[in-house]
Amino acid sequence: MERRKSSSRPPKQAKPAKKTKIAKTALGHEPEKRTRKKSAPMKGEAGQRELNVHVKTAKRREYGSTLWLKRQLNDPYVRKAKAEGWRSRAAFKLLELDEKFGLLKPGARIVDLGCAPGGWCQVAVKTVGKRGRVVGVDYLFVPAVPGVEILEMDFLDADAPGKLKEMLGGAADVVLSDMAAPTTGHRSTDHLRIVALAEVALDFAEDALSPGGAFVCKVFAGGAEGELLARLKTNFELVKHAKPKASRSDSAEKYVVAIGFKGAS
Numbered sequence: 001m002e003r004r005k006s007s008s009r010p011p012k013q014a015k016p017a018k019k020t021k022i023a024k025t026a027l028g029h030e031p032e033k034r035t036r037k038k039s040a041p042m043k044g045e046a047g048q049r050e051l052n053v054h055v056k057t058a059k060r061r062e063y064g065s066t067l068w069l070k071r072q073l074n075d076p077y078v079r080k081a082k083a084e085g086w087r088s089r090a091a092f093k094l095l096e097l098d099e100k101f102g103l104l105k106p107g108a109r110i111v112d113l114g115c116a117p118g119g120w121c122q123v124a125v126k127t128v129g130k131r132g133r134v135v136g137v138d139y140l141f142v143p144a145v146p147g148v149e150i151l152e153m154d155f156l157d158a159d160a161p162g163k164l165k166e167m168l169g170g171a172a173d174v175v176l177s178d179m180a181a182p183t184t185g186h187r188s189t190d191h192l193r194i195v196a197l198a199e200v201a202l203d204f205a206e207d208a209l210s211p212g213g214a215f216v217c218k219v220f221a222g223g224a225e226g227e228l229l230a231r232l233k234t235n236f237e238l239v240k241h242a243k244p245k246a247s248r249s250d251s252a253e254k255y256v257v258a259i260g261f262k263g264a265s
């Protein structure tokens with residue numbers, strides 16, 4: 001049987017592309033193709049562009065660590081802190097709280113509880129200057145911060161408050177606490193732990209502050225700080241909550257700022 005010829009036409013041969021003359025550069029090279037780069041969206045935080053550094057999961061690296069590393073590498077505050085010479089992104093939280101509440105003054109005595117790696121110490125010493133005094137405590141080693149005296153000790157150790165007061169050499173103007181215990185992942189346990197640390201920090205502040213002094217403390221949103229707030233409202237003129245922009249929006253962390261200590265009762 002005769003095969004029917006296909007009615008479809010043979011495909012058209014593509015015409016060879018016209019060779020366009022490309023002007024050469026002064027050095028005789030062809031110029032690089034100019035393409036329009038798509039601009040990345042601004043995140044707003046820290047006025048930095050949002051990064052998207054991809055992190056491969058290494059064989060021996062746990063998934064959680066990979067996520068942490070990815071978050072660090074893509075965090076505009078981490079980059080900004082590195083560029084500006086701050087020890088931690090947390091430095092921006094204190095800078096913002098100070099700007100809002102006018103906490104740090106030249107010549108002031110400041111105590112920084114839970115100070116590693118030293119970002120808040122750097123911010124504090126920069127403002128109080130040589131006439132002031134900054135002392136910090138952490139159970140982690142903190143590389144020296146010029147102008148700051150650091151106690152490597154657990155603040156919950158019975159001797160720690162006395163040592164800090166001795167190092168300060170007088171009543172404190174501001175007690176800062178950014179203390180946070182390592183998280184367990186169990187929300188209410190983590191919350192109770194942070195409230196317990198805040199209460200011990202407030203015990204210290206009530207003992208060490210001079211009248212008119214201020215107390216700044218990290219707390220977690222989600223209740224159970226009622227007692228702490230009641231104490232603060234009794235002993236300070238003004239009590240406010242603040243969530244600095246540098247505090248991650250997906251974190252329950254916030255700060256309680258108490259100003260105008262009424263004096264030891």
Ligand SMILES: C[S@@+](CC[C@H](N)C(=O)[O-])C[C@H]1O[C@@H](n2cnc3c(N)ncnc32)[C@H](O)[C@@H]1O
Binds near residue numbers: 113
């Ligand atoms: C979020 S970090 C502080 C960051 C610091 N503000 C900065 O700017 O670099 C919390 C610190 O609290 C410390 N910390 C938690 N519990 C403590 C305790 N009982 N005594 C001393 N330090 C403590 C931790 O070791 C950790 O370094």
